[in-house]
Amino acid sequence: MNPFQIIEATAAKVPLIISIPHCGTEFPDELRNDYLEEQVAMIDDTDWFLQDLNDFAPSLGITVVYARYSRWVIDLNRDPQSAPLYNDGRLITGLTTTTDFIGNPIYKTGKEPNQQEVERRLNTYFWPYYQKVQELLDERKKQFGKVLLWDAHSIRRMVPTIRKEPFPEMILGDNDEKSADKKLIDITLKNLGKGYQVNHNDPFKGGHITRYFGNPANDIHALQLERNKNLYMDDSERKFDTTRATKMRSVLKQNFGELIEALIK
Secondary structure: OOOEEEEOOOOOOOOEEEEEOOOOOEOOHHHHOOEOHHHHHOOOOOOOOHHHHOOOHHHHOOEEEEEOEOOOOOOOOOOOOOOOOOOOOOOOOOOOOOEOOOOOEOEOOOOOOOHHHHHHHHHHHHHHHHHHHHHHHHHHHHHHOOEEEEEEOOEOOOEOOOEOOOOOOEEEEOOOOOOOOHHHHHHHHHHHOOOOOEEEOOOOOOOHHHHHHOEHHHOEEEEEEEEEHHHOEOOOOOOEOHHHHHHHHHHHHHHHHHHHHHHHO
């Protein structure tokens, strides 16, 4: 079974692909019993409902690729060699984390993955996702000459192990403007800022996906959007909120439209 799912564009294709690497909630059959039952029953650290939030994208010609499996299986937005993305003391879960964001163990004793298992997961779940993203980017670049990867994420408003203060409503990451052309960055900051408080590369600069695929010199651009879950979910950050989601969809749709126009010119 593929570790990803695809939502194909339903309109004429455009040079924009959406990746959602942290919305997965499944566990492979061969691994499920390695985790603590109570953790699997209340799975956390998930970017809930982002595939639903972006359900309008295919009608704009955008193809969406998203993860099937939980990031507790393997984190698709981490360095495959486990090199840290940040070195400022914050707690960031690893490639094959053994704890949740709060630091609670997720595995039964003795079931944590060893290096051989990590390599197996890279080959089985991690690299197939990257290969699919690369295939989609290559297709669009061949057709249009340039392409943008939009990497979609969400986070709780408060995660004290990462940051003691509440997060900004939205954070646009582009690896300090290295992963995308400044024109695309400026369009996005302008549009997101119409409805939300937006930080730029603070406290997140974009994860491994943005840094790996973004290559503006080769006309492949990548942007990561991190957003508070309560902007499209209820205040408990567990249930989808249609009213809040409608506002965000409107802002995203306007932004995607302008990005597509800029890429096609």
